[in-house]
Amino acid sequence: DLESLGEEVRKRVFQNSGIELEWEIMRVGEPAPAKAKLADK
Known part of the structure; x- marks a missing residue:
């Protein structure tokens, strides 16, 4: 999901550059409930 991806990018940029x-x-x-992965179905 886009929000998780964005948060991961923010975390990595901060870890690598301090920005x-x-x-x-x-x-x-409201955040959507966690969805089951396709492999779990």
């Missing part, structure tokens, strides 16, 4: 990225989009609503 803390900020979200440039507004996230609204």
Whole structure:
């Protein structure tokens, strides 16, 4: 999901450069519940 990917990118950039990225989009609503992976079905 996009939010997880974005958070992973933010974490890696900070670990490698010390730069803390900020979200440039507004996230609204409640996070979706975790979805089962296709391999789990």
